[in-house]
Amino acid sequence: MIRSMKGPRIAAALTLIAALAGCNSPMPTGASGVLASGQREPAGADAHGAQAAIKELALPPQKPLTPNPEFARFPRYVGTLGDRQIEMKLGAKTDEPSGVHGEYKFAGSPNVILVAGDRDGDTLEIEESNDGTHITGNWVGKFAADGSVSGERMDPDDSNAQPFDLRPAVPGQTLPATGAARAPPAPSLEPAPPAPPKNAVGGTSNVIIGE
Template sequence: MIRSKQASRACAALTLSVTVAALAALAGCNSPMPKASQGVIPANEREPAGADAHGAQEAIKELALPPKKPLTPNPDYARFPRYIGTLGDKQIEMKLGAKTGPDADPSGVHGEYQIAGSPSVILVAGDRDGDTLEVEESNDGTHITGNWIGKFAADGSVSGERMDPDDSNAQPFDLRPAVAGKTLPPVSQAKPKPAPAAPSLEPALPSAPKNAVGGTSNVIIGE
């Protein structure tokens, strides 16, 4: 009987220890997870609503805008000095004058140039320091599309190089003051060459014998 009671007590103690261990394990499962593993960004670290962290919304808005139209000649530049010459292998006309206004830089110049045969213009703006000309160009009025660096000569002509914004693809330019009334030459159009005549289907006439006079042989046949 004593052994039976001791065995019962041991079994009860074992059952109690197992129950306590199970409860401890369950309590561990219900404990809060570490902050780093929750995957939830605290409210004070979140971006405000409507924020465009990567500029995606701005890019979408810009793509949705209608394409910009080519620039047309500015009537205000019609009174500027005109220069006619070449840019690379293209004929161009440039109107370039001093900037005016209370805040204008005394060395500032601006204007536009036009390639022969094109209805649109490209804006230019920059500085003239003595005989040195440095201007930037823009074909839409917003983005820089080229840089010009040149020197003025005593006769008023200016020559130098036009480059892309990264100073690559240099092209020479040579401009001279335009004579009053002179404009860009019209775009030359090569006249089509006449097509060669089709070969005749008629048999060729026999050629006259050598030493013939007036188409008649001067050889005398003996009697």
């Protein structure tokens, strides 16, 4: 006796339809991260960190740094960074054998930029920060026998290299004011040459006396 396969086939088809229907059932609210129509975001929620970003942008700008009285006793160096005059105060750290720190400023500016790093023998490697938090530059240089130091200052990504050349400051030496006019040359102490006679050509008189 041959049994009909119609019944099992129908049962299998119903099972498949039921499975597909389950796949098309609506997702629970909020499971996809998308709010349903008319639904509001819960109070205090921060979608994609937007609130945190807004708060950071709303923070007041960092104030420029002013000279630190603790660095006033440090050795002073004067010289140039690129084509600008600067003064740097750089001294040893008390908690690190090779550590150094201090500050520098451009001529005519009341604000300073902090520096900190290491000196290994005659090699100087320091980082700078204009707000005390973010690194704004790197310095690499060499000390000479006379105490001067020269090298390059670069941006944090080691680009935009600028040469620097600093030497120990003489006591009482200060940076020149920005835009200061040059002093006129000192008057010469040599006597002025006598004026040539009138009607002279090329320094020789063209007047003939007697023939």
